[in-house]
Amino acid sequence: MSLSPASEPAASARAAIRLGDFTTDRRVVLLMALAIPVGLASVAAAWGLLRLIALCTNLAYHGQFSFADMPITDGQLGLASVAIPVVGCLIIGLMARYGSEKIRGHGIPEAMEAILIGKSRIQPKVAVLKPVSSAISIGTGGPFGAEGPIIMTGGAIGSLLAQTIHLDDGERKTLLVAGAAAGMTAIFSTPLAAVLLAVELLLFEWKPRSFLPVAMAALVAAAARAFILDAGPIFAYAGTLPFTPGHLLACAAVGVLAGLGSGVLTSLVYAAEDLFEKLPVHWMWWPAMGGLAIGIGGLIDPAALGVGYDNIRHLLAGDLAFQAVLLLLVVKVAIWSISLGSGTSGGVLAPLLIFGGALGALATPWLPQADPGFWALVGMAAMMGGTMRAPLTATLFAVELTGNVGALLPVMAASVFAYGVTVLLLKRSILTEKIARRGHHISREYHVDPFELLRVSDVMTHPVQTLPDTTTVAQAIAHFTTLQPVHTSYPVVDAQGVVVGEVTRADSLAWALDPQDDTRTLVQALAGREQIIGYPDELASRIADRMALSGVGRVPVVDRASGRLLGIVGRKDLFRSRARRLRDESQRTAYFRRAS
Secondary structure (H helix, E strand, O other): OOEEOOOOHHHHHHHHHOOOOOOOOOHHHHHHHHHHHHHHHHHHHHHHHHHHHHHHHHHHHHOOOOOOOOOOOOOOOHHHHHHHHHHHHHHHHHHHHHOOHHHOEOOHHHHHHHHHOOOOOOOHHHHHHHHHHHHHHHHOOOOOEOHHHHHHHHHHHHHHHHHOOOOOHHHHHHHHHHHHHHHHHHHHOOHHHHHHHHHHHHOOOOOHHHHHHHHHHHHHHHHHHHHHOOOOOOOOOOOOOOOOHHHHHHHHHHHHHHHHHHHHHHHHHHHHHHHHHOOOOOHHHHHHHHHHHHHHHHHHOHHHOOOOHHHHHHHHHOOOOHHHHHHHHHHHHHHHHHHHHOOOEOEOHHHHHHHHHHHHHHHHHHOOOOOOOHHHHHHHHHHHHHHOOOHHHHHHHHHHHHOOHHHHHHHHHHHHHHHHHHHHHOOOOOOHHHHHOOOOOOOOOOOOOHHHOOEHHHHOEOOOOOEEOOOEHHHHHHHHOOOOOOOOEEEEEOOOOEEEEEEEHHHHHHHHHOOOOOOOEHHHHOOOOOEEOEOOOOEHHHHHHHHHHHOOOEEEEEOOOOOEEEEEEEHHHHHHHHHHHHHHHHOOOOOOOOOO
16 A cells, blocks of 8 residues: 555655745746747837837828838828728727637736636737737727737747647746736836736736746846837936925825726726627627727827827926816827727727826826926826736836836825725726626735645644554444444554555445455555555645545544654644634734723
8 A cells, every 4th residue: 555645754754854935946947948038039029019000100190101100190181080090990800800809908808817717828829919909909099008918919929938848837827927027028128017017917926936937038028128129218207206294195195096097997998898798789890989989089189099108208298288188188088998998909008107197297286396297107106006906016117117216105105095095996907807707706815825834733633533454344334334423534543553544435335335355354455545644744735735636535644754643634624724714814803902
């Protein structure tokens, strides 16, 4: 009879000694090596996406086959410009219908869904169709950012590479997220924020196994970016703000305002989606209808069209008039929510920066004195942190995006308050709501598995009722068929108390239905069967995993050296530990409050 997990006590002892803070092994080196080509390929994909956006813009609005960066303008097209986004979005609808429906939306929810539900597998055609559809969408006036599509595309690159190698789901997820972080780094030159985005939104864990390769991909992307794109922060800004208690309150107010705005934006997007769902036409035509809203919005305010990086620069410079900022905010929000709800392709990050910057700019007259554009910067970070539920990412993103370390505390304060407002008021974010509508639930609260903090000796039951190894099959059948309450299984021990097997009620039923030699002892009847055992000094999580994989409900706990039975762990013991933790977190006690 073989014992599992280790038949030799010495080997088991060595395994116990190896327990440490982390479970990461040398395979992380392989993942870090694979992250290098993923990072490089993601930079190339980001560069290609930006050039493709420029080409689509120039073809649609300027009639030129050129990759040069030229702003969208309707000065020479007039009313005809309304048709441009309609045609562009119609093409996207056709691509989604006959190519892949996964290109619809803003990219990050699709990456999250692939990680949580699709075993981190992304189809090759998505890696091609997503950036192409996004380039057409943005290039024909769509009010979106390029970051969502490149996150999806970079993730697809990592996933495709992972699918060519023998990797498990966790390792494949790591490379997918590494590509996503590298793509974001390539677009915005924000490697720290990209790594934090991976932690706060995509990884759903905090392990060296995933962190190190993701960080490697982001660092490689940051280093390679300088050769094909402009180096340094893309929205350089040197404004300052003294951080006094009064300024902290002002930042908190901007954060609360942005948090409320986040709720409005999320509601508008999904209200638009609900309206499109009610239309008696195929969803393929919805993006074209959203494109009509974009075209009309472009007639009202051409600045609302496209990615809008120039708008971000103007907001940080503080050179836009109050009326211009208000018009930009209203029009951009309207066409963005309608077109995004229609299912067209594009990112949300750049629009969120514009929305938050506009709120901060509009509130500037009622806020403490600061350098021009500073409150717009605070609003940008707050809107991103609240809407995406990623306050740390938003904080570092604002700092890296502007190269302004002095803005760290103000933008952190605003992001934290915006995050607090949205967490309290909204059940889901703009990212997870889409996934929830597809029938999936996502929890974004990270915590340590309580079984990782307990030893088996903390949860096991002892003393244990056993059956001697000299018990016959007939006696075992009689024991399990008695009217007295019995357990579902019993350890079988020899005269020295050493576990030699385990007999279950199912065993007795099988023996009763298939009569053989009832005089056999249990040692003879159980010969050759692998026995699952545990040790008192190992983690409770290990024995829980062993039970889940083997399907057994009770595991004997034995001494490593002698093999003698010390206790037993059943499902009830594990549930009892979990119930104790739930009670600790739900019962409120004031230890220093005097009893009345």
